[in-house]
Amino acid sequence: MPTIPISKAQSEYDVIIVGSGAGGGQMAYTLTLAGIKCLMLEAGRSYDVEKETPMFQTGKDAPLGGVSTPDKNFGFFDATIDGGWQVPDEPYTQASDKPEEQFMWWRARMMGGRTNHWGRISLRNGPYDFKPYSRDGLGFDWPISYEDLEPYYTKVEQLIGVYGTNEGLENTPDSPKGVLQPPPKGRVGDLMIQKHAKKLGVPVVPIHRAVLTKPQDGKDLAPKLHPDSPKAQKIVEESMSSRAACFWATDCGRGCSIRANYQSTTVHLPPALATGNLDIIPNAHVREVIVGKDGKAKGVLFIDKTTGKEERVKGKAVVLAASSGETVRILLNSASGKGIANSSGLVGKYIMDTVGSDMVGQIPALENLPPHNDDGAGGCHFYSPWWLYKEQKAGKLDFARGYHIEISGTRGMPKGNSPVPGHVLQGLYGTKLKEAARRYYGSFIHVACRGEMIPNEGSFAELDPEVKDKWGIPVMKWHWKWSDHEWNMAVHAQNTFAEIFESAGGKGLFDPKRDPKKTLLKGGQVIHEVGGAIMGADSKKSVCNQWNQTWDIKNLLLCDGAPFASNADKNPTETIMALAWRAADRLIEQARKGNL
Amino acid sequence: MNSQDQETRLPRRRVLQWFAAVAAAEGVPLPSALAQNAKPAASGYGQDPVMAKSYERGEVWPLTMTEAEKKATVALADIIFPADDLGPAASEVRVADFIDEWVSAPYPRQKGDRRVIIPGLKGMNEECRKIFGKDFADLKDSEKKEVCDVMAKGYHFFNVFVGLASGAYYSDPRCWKALGYVGNMPYGGPFKGPPEEVLKAAGVEQTVE
Numbered sequence: 001m002p003t004i005p006i007s008k009a010q011s012e013y014d015v016i017i018v019g020s021g022a023g024g025g026q027m028a029y030t031l032t033l034a035g036i037k038c039l040m041l042e043a044g045r046s047y048d049v050e051k052e053t054p055m056f057q058t059g060k061d062a063p064l065g066g067v068s069t070p071d072k073n074f075g076f077f078d079a080t081i082d083g084g085w086q087v088p089d090e091p092y093t094q095a096s097d098k099p100e101e102q103f104m105w106w107r108a109r110m111m112g113g114r115t116n117h118w119g120r121i122s123l124r125n126g127p128y129d130f131k132p133y134s135r136d137g138l139g140f141d142w143p144i145s146y147e148d149l150e151p152y153y154t155k156v157e158q159l160i161g162v163y164g165t166n167e168g169l170e171n172t173p174d175s176p177k178g179v180l181q182p183p184p185k186g187r188v189g190d191l192m193i194q195k196h197a198k199k200l201g202v203p204v205v206p207i208h209r210a211v212l213t214k215p216q217d218g219k220d221l222a223p224k225l226h227p228d229s230p231k232a233q234k235i236v237e238e239s240m241s242s243r244a245a246c247f248w249a250t251d252c253g254r255g256c257s258i259r260a261n262y263q264s265t266t267v268h269l270p271p272a273l274a275t276g277n278l279d280i281i282p283n284a285h286v287r288e289v290i291v292g293k294d295g296k297a298k299g300v301l302f303i304d305k306t307t308g309k310e311e312r313v314k315g316k317a318v319v320l321a322a323s324s325g326e327t328v329r330i331l332l333n334s335a336s337g338k339g340i341a342n343s344s345g346l347v348g349k350y351i352m353d354t355v356g357s358d359m360v361g362q363i364p365a366l367e368n369l370p371p372h373n374d375d376g377a378g379g380c381h382f383y384s385p386w387w388l389y390k391e392q393k394a395g396k397l398d399f400a401r402g403y404h405i406e407i408s409g410t411r412g413m414p415k416g417n418s419p420v421p422g423h424v425l426q427g428l429y430g431t432k433l434k435e436a437a438r439r440y441y442g443s444f445i446h447v448a449c450r451g452e453m454i455p456n457e458g459s460f461a462e463l464d465p466e467v468k469d470k471w472g473i474p475v476m477k478w479h480w481k482w483s484d485h486e487w488n489m490a491v492h493a494q495n496t497f498a499e500i501f502e503s504a505g506g507k508g509l510f511d512p513k514r515d516p517k518k519t520l521l522k523g524g525q526v527i528h529e530v531g532g533a534i535m536g537a538d539s540k541k542s543v544c545n546q547w548n549q550t551w552d553i554k555n556l557l558l559c560d561g562a563p564f565a566s567n568a569d570k571n572p573t574e575t576i577m578a579l580a581w582r583a584a585d586r587l588i589e590q591a592r593k594g595n596l
Numbered sequence: 597m598n599s600q601d602q603e604t605r606l607p608r609r610r611v612l613q614w615f616a617a618v619a620a621a622e623g624v625p626l627p628s629a630l631a632q633n634a635k636p637a638a639s640g641y642g643q644d645p646v647m648a649k650s651y652e653r654g655e656v657w658p659l660t661m662t663e664a665e666k667k668a669t670v671a672l673a674d675i676i677f678p679a680d681d682l683g684p685a686a687s688e689v690r691v692a693d694f695i696d697e698w699v700s701a702p703y704p705r706q707k708g709d710r711r712v713i714i715p716g717l718k719g720m721n722e723e724c725r726k727i728f729g730k731d732f733a734d735l736k737d738s739e740k741k742e743v744c745d746v747m748a749k750g751y752h753f754f755n756v757f758v759g760l761a762s763g764a765y766y767s768d769p770r771c772w773k774a775l776g777y778v779g780n781m782p783y784g785g786p787f788k789g790p791p792e793e794v795l796k797a798a799g800v801e802q803t804v805e
Contacts, residue, residue, distance in 0.1 A: 054647040059767025061650040081644045185789030191800040247782035371776035418762035429676040
């Protein structure tokens with residue numbers, strides 16, 4: 001990815017964008033195609049997805065067969081570089097010693113940020129998800145409705161390429177006809193769960209993921225996305241034509257050198273760079289947003305990690321899209337640690353993650369199946385959208401919001417770990433062991449609850465008064481609390497999973513004596529951290545307005561998950577992009593009026 | 597089997613049972629023996645290793661097994677994964693080098709397994725010398741199996757070893773067929789999905805056109 005050193009930066013840009021992931025990538029794409037000069041700052045190094053992606057490497061090629069380690073938390077081939085639960089030189093702290101009150105903070109210091117390690121699950125929030133407080137009196141309403149964001153969901157899906165189907169299910173929006181790419185066929189494990197979950201009233205349908213299942217039709221799509229700009233159409237059409245459709249091998253988590261799936265570096269940044277309106281400085285660790293005496297954002301102060309020196313860049317507007325936690329860190333550290341955009345006192349408050357609770361089950365009907373290629377689209381094919389809205393409304397459940405179930409394939413490439421759990425090989429060796437491995441391989445299915453967490457007063461981030469990073473910048477200190485809604489959701493999910501496996505003639509692999517609440521993953525562990533600078537209709541009760549602008553500094557926009565007023569069970573990335581595109585359109589409108 | 601065989605083998609059995617009973621001692625570091633061994637590396641491959649290449653075992657950190665440990669590992673892995681109709685022997689796909697790389701790694705999980713594997717190999721050889729007068733690797737196949745029959749009855753070292761050997765063995769594409777993994781093969785057009793015979797065997801129908 002072409003980058004510039006600070007010495008080559010222009011004296012001033014229209015917009016400075018901090019972060020190169022989903023939000024920053026979308027801002028850069030939309031703004032530069034409209035002719036706005038942008039500088040993007042990325043805290044990590046540049047990354048060449050075409051050269052660096054280990055597309056066909058096997059367990060034989062990797063140290064330890066590629067298993068997870070403290071250096072590569074999701075396995076050796078995971079696209080994340082210079083990132084993970086811990087990042088050298090950049091610690092974070094916990095307010096509590098109790099594991100259930102701690103937050104696991106995933107960071108990726110690389111071009112494209114967290115779009116590199118990503119499930120590519122691309123779900124629209126539904127109409128209920130923007131007005132949760134109005135429905136059940138908990139949390140907060142967004143200042144926008146589904147209708148406000150719908151056109152942008154459509155544009156994002158057309159741009160990045162999302163497969164899936166329209167099922168007409170409650171609060172699970174359909175996309176306009178022709179927008180979605182065709183879904184891949186169900187794999188045997190998917191079809192098994194689908195068949196048997198149905199008996200329990202749990203729907204299982206094709207999931208929506210940002211993977212091309214057929215080549216993108218740039219000639220058709222580019223004019224739809226950029227009706228007023230022939231130049232933008234040409235650039236976008238070229239970029240779309242250079243992406244290939246999925247060839248049904250290698251996990252999406254490795255990245256994709258044929259650009260079949262969405263990463264910021266394969267979809268957003270190439271056309272933005274092609275406009276000539278984007279400069280990118282890597283290794284730029286942002287310390288502060290610079291605010292002038294007139295109360296407007298003037299630029300950004302960052303540490304050039306290659307020299308350790310402080311540098312300043314100027315812009316007429318500043319976009320923070322650094323991830324919720326990082327955006328909060330930058331806001332609170334600005335004005336020499338006094339903080340900015342915080343007249344509400346809510347910067348850092350109401351951080352949310354997704355409720356995660358998983359189970360593996362074994363199904364005898366999947367034993368000894370004829371070997372066949374089950375690799376598929378490199379991630380989920382099917383899922384269960386939340387199905388109990390009516391029961392919830394009738395007060396029949398002891399938690400207020402929904403979850404969906406993600407179903408994982410069964411016959412994955414073995415990489416370093418035993419391809420079957422130890423208990424099925426117990427006591428065996430020789431040909432008998434090989435026969436057992438062959439019999440059981442492919443009979444295990446992983447299901448995951450991904451559910452809505454309601455924002456609460458106990459989950460927030462602040463500056464640690466003592467601990468500083470390598471460059472002397474105060475770090476984040478995390479506070480975490482789950483409410484009974486989340487604990488009870490995990491129990492419900494565990495019971496549902498056990499029933500689904502039983503209904504399929506199998507069983508969940510768990511200790512019946514366990515406390516099902518304890519299956520709730522830790523805060524942050526699902527890596528759906530949002531909130532911390534929520535948007536709202538009232539400047540006293542929110543940090544941003546509906547255009548992602550901070551109330552206090554109108555030319556400072558927050559375009560990652562930070563403005564989320566709720567965290568629906570739908571994975572946040574597509575909503576981050578849709579909001580960013582909408583905010584960018586507003587910014588372009590202002591720029592055209594000379595109001596940037 | 598004649599009566600003479602019975603007499604000579606019974607004491608062996610008894611000792612082998614004792615061998616299993618004292619297996620609880622495993623996991624205890626053997627200071628004198630371990631101190632002479634090379635130690636696992638202090639640091640790993642870091643957060644930015646080159647991914648798009650093929651690594652040799654021992655390339656990222658030195659292998660640390662002694663010759664005796666390696667010999668025992670090769671022999672034991674080949675009893676667990678022999679050459680047969682399903683696939684090659686463990687030694688053909690260098691399972692022992694994988695396990696050596698594993699127990700030489702600087703990470704907590706692997707260090708934990710090292711504390712089981714290294715003393716376990718030593719203990720196994722010691723018992724074999726007491727019973728048969730030879731190291732495990734020098735036993736006849738029938739004797740190796742006799743030892744494995746005992747160890748397979750809940751001997752923690754054996755379970756851990758089988759887990760590592762399985763991870764190593766099936767990671768090698770030459771052993772995918774033994775398992776039934778098919779994939780890592782790109783093709784154009786739509787995803788084909790499971791073939792009819794698979795759907796039929798599993799009792800499901802394809803629901804996506």
